[in-house]
Amino acid sequence: MDLRIREHADVLVDWSARVEPGDDVVVSVAEGAHELAVAVAEKLGERGANVVTTYASDEVSRAYLRxxxxxxxxxxxxxxxxxxxxxxxxxGGGRNTFATADVPGETRQAASRANEAVREARLDTDWVSTVHPTRSLAQQAGMSVEQYREFVYDAVLRDWEALAEEMAKMKEVLDEGSEVRLRKGDGTDLSMSIEGRTAVNSAASVAYDSHNLPSGEVFTAPYDPEGEVFFDVPMTLSGTRVRNVHLTFEGGEVVDYAAETGEDALGDILDTDEGARRLGELGIGMNRGIDRFTDNILFDEKMGDTVHLAVGRAYDSCLPEDEDGNSSAVHADMITDVSEDSRLEVDGDVVQRDGTFRWEDGFEE
Amino acid sequence: MDLRIREHADVLVDWSARVEPGDDVVVSVAEGAHELAVAVAEKLGERGANVVTTYASDEVSRAYLRxxxxxxxxxxxxxxxxxxxxxxxxxGGGRNTFATADVPGETRQAASRANEAVREARLDTDWVSTVHPTRSLAQQAGMSVEQYREFVYDAVLRDWEALAEEMAKMKEVLDEGSEVRLRKGDGTDLSMSIEGRTAVNSAASVAYDSHNLPSGEVFTAPYDPEGEVFFDVPMTLSGTRVRNVHLTFEGGEVVDYAAETGEDALGDILDTDEGARRLGELGIGMNRGIDRFTDNILFDEKMGDTVHLAVGRAYDSCLPEDEDGNSSAVHADMITDVSEDSRLEVDGDVVQRDGTFRWEDGFEE
Known part of the structure; x- marks a missing residue:
């Protein structure tokens, strides 16, 4: 077995899920994730946890649902x-990312509605999502499987403790700040308020209220955006590839939009409901183990030296207890590269310039 | 998909498990049983059952247990x-029948003891065991995978209703009878009492208290055996291949034993406890879709025109409510071919001669 599979299992069980002796753990295994399941089972045996292994097969689901x-x-x-x-x-780690492509939308939605109590019970646990590098995911990423393995383990096998400390600095800046302004050489100049909002240090561990491995982003719930922004990292929205999106915000809402590819899909999302034209999330990608787009949101939005904004639903964890954030049926993330010719400011102070944070060597005010 | 996989799923869900709309069903999928799982999921979707799919991977279990x-x-x-x-x-249907060979015996036993409540909860459901024909099981059977598929589907895709009716005749004979005598040209001449015992028509359906697919045997709990018996079908006892066993019973117990191969393993079983030298089961194999030994007890003991006897534990279903049958930690099945030069008598009447039952064409009194 590739030693990195064991290391992946160690990070998942120890750092991410913080499994303790006697814990009742469910391990959900996608069709292509057998090897990771073996390594995780070994780790959970060592830990003295009690394990039920479920089979999360897209082909089984498709047959059932249809x-x-x-x-x-x-x-x-x-x-x-x-x-x-x-x-x-x-x-995660299936054998075909389109294995359920011919399940009718209304069937999915009906199943999803009936499944709500189960989903909530799952979200009430210390859950963590990760992926095993399969050929199918390599294909989605446009890589050979060997390349993709390097990519996944670079993203997953980080010094999470060090990254969590670094991200804590970013969280502090956002928690204490009132206004964020993002400027880029491509014409992007967007301001938004974050006053009263709390940032999440998403350090790939339930101890940080973070449920993805890899993670590596700090996010908050901004409001009242004004200005315009270009998103130059490709993305898939509702199954459609979308490229080079341009959004203009006025009065806190998208008043104009354009996209080089997939403009209709973008329009459909923005027209979903009232909240779909307002911002739900501002995320600062800080995982430099992720250095390229792979068409998988688990990785893309954590890419180092990127910023993402989502239109739609805001996460409760960023809001004061007595306040509701932006509500919407959608939450669509869009990513912009900030590694060059860019400035991220909080209350007028530059926090990141051209991909270098204030606390890093080479930072220029 | 091989159409027979769908037919297998139909038999399993409809005939064997009798699944009804709204039933909560667990489908346990071995490493090599994916295709059957897809067909079963389709059938369960059609039926409107609620499904949880578990992954029964020997390699995952091994890693955890070790x-x-x-x-x-x-x-x-x-x-x-x-x-x-x-x-x-x-x-069932793994990828290596020895996948857990290096799990220490004491670890297995400890896990099995801790798992007793779970096992009982499972046995309290309408459970059914079957296998998907994998390369690993083909190898165990000494066949190509194509050959083995033919073999499995011949055994599974029977006219179960017709076979259940035929087996009902055998059950009636055993329920009304007091003494069974088995004689063969090889020197076998064994008598045993079945007075007061009830036979089970094991017709591969929970409706018949039968939990194996395939099945196709009628069995009861005999006692007070006298005489000797040769078992000419090979078998595996406690992981050891055993051939050509000869047992001599006196006063209801094995007083002498021999085996051409594996005599020590046989001896160990007989010495387990007091009940291990008494009979626990007499079974009449009636599934003529199974015509050869494949070193898999799910199939072997149901082979048409065979009789098997087990030393050790008797099944409660064969006993009057107020009576305990033979008790033992072991239940070891041994099989003898009755297709030629043989007579099975109940209370002096021949029920089967040379592989032909009394109710079949060509039967000679």
């Missing part, structure tokens, strides 16, 4: 499983 | 899953 008449109900045995679980480890 | 310190406890989340399940479908 054959069903659509009148779904909550599965009591599944609910009981998750209500009694301490942690759920999702080992 | 890493564990041996102080196992009951997994509450696993218990909750099965306590809330109506049916459990075990789709």
């Amino acid at each position: 054959a069903h008449d659509g009148d779904f109900e909550t599965a009591d045995h599944e609910l009981a499983l998750y209500e009694n679980a301490d942690s759920v480890l999702f080992l | 890493a564990h310190d041996g102080d196992f406890e009951t997994a509450d989340h696993e218990l909750a899953l099965y306590e809330n399940a109506d049916s459990v479908l075990f789709l």
Whole structure:
């Protein structure tokens, strides 16, 4: 076994999920994640956890969903499983990213509605999502499988403690700040308020309220954006590839939009509901192990020296307890490269210039 | 997909497990059983059942068990899953029949003890075990995978309703009879009492209290055997290949034994405890879709025109409610071919001669 698979399992169980002896753990194994499942099982055995392994096969789901008449109900045995679980480890890594492409949308939605109690029970656990580098994901990323393995392990096998400390600096700046302004040589100049909002140090661990491995971003819930922004990192929105998006905000809302590719898909998202034209998230990507776009949001939005903004729903963890953030049925992340010719300012002070943070060598005010 | 996989799923869900709309079903998928899992999921979707799919990987189990310190406890989340399940479908078919060969015996036993409540909860459901024909099982059977597929589907895709009716005749004979005598040209002449015992028509359906697909045997719990018997079908006892066993019974117990191969393993079993030298089961194999030994007890003991006897534990289902049958830590099945030069008599009447039952064409009194 590739030693890095064992290291991945160590990070997942120790740093991310913080599994303790006697914990009841569910390990969800995608079709291509067998090897990671073996390494995780070894680690969980060592730890003295109790394990149920579920098979998260897209092909099994597709067959089930397509054959069903659509009148779904909550599965009591599944609910009981998750209500009694301490942690759920999702080992992604399928064999075909389009394996469920021919399941009708209304069937998915009906199943998803019936599954809400199960989903909530799962979110109530110390859950963590990660992926095993399969050929299918390599293909999605446009890489050979060897290349893709390097890419995944560069992103996952970080010094998370050091990165968490660095991200804590960014969180402090955002927590204490009132206004963020992003400027880039491409014409981007966007200001937004973050007054009263709390940033999340997403350090790939449940101890940081962070449930993705890899992670490596600091995010908050901005509001009242004004100005314009270009997103130069490609993205997939609702299954459509979208490139070079340009948004103009006035009065806190998108008043104009354009995209070189996928403009219709972008328009559909912005027209979903009222909240879809307002901002839900500002995220600062700080995982420099991720240095390229792979069409997988688990990685893309954490890429070092990028900033992402999402239109739509805001995360509760960024809001004061008595306040509701922007609400919407959508949450669409769009990413912009800030490694060159860029400035990120908080209350007029430059925090990151041309991809270098204030606390790093080579930073120029 | 091979159409027979879908037919297998149909038999499993409809005939064997009798799954109904709204049932909470657990599908346990072995490493090599993916295709059958897809077909079963389709069938369960059609039926409107609620499904949790578990991954029964021997390699995952091995890693977990070997890493564990041996102080196992009951997994509450696993218990909750099965306590809330109506049916459990075990789709066997691994990729290496020796995948757990290097898990220490004491670790297995400790895990098995801690797992007892879960096992009981599973046995309380309408559970059914079957196998998908994998290369590994083909290898165990000494066949090419194509050959083995033919073999498995010949055994599984029967007219179960017709076979259940035929087996009902055998059950009636055994239920009404007092004494069974088996004679063969090889010197076998064994008599045993079945007075007061009830035979099980094991017709591969929970409706018949039968939990294996394939099945196709009628079995009861005999006692007070006298005489001798040769077992000419090879078998594996405690992991050891055993051939051509000869047992001599006096006063209801084995008083002498011999085997051409594996005599020590046989001796160890007979010396396990007091009950290990008494009979626990007499089974009449009636599935003529199974015509050869494949070193897999799921198939071997149901082979048409064979009779098997087990030393050790008797099944409760064959006993009057107020009576305990033979008790033992072991239950070791041994099989003898009755297709030629043989007679099976109940109370002096011949029921089967040279592989032909009394109710079949060509039967000679």
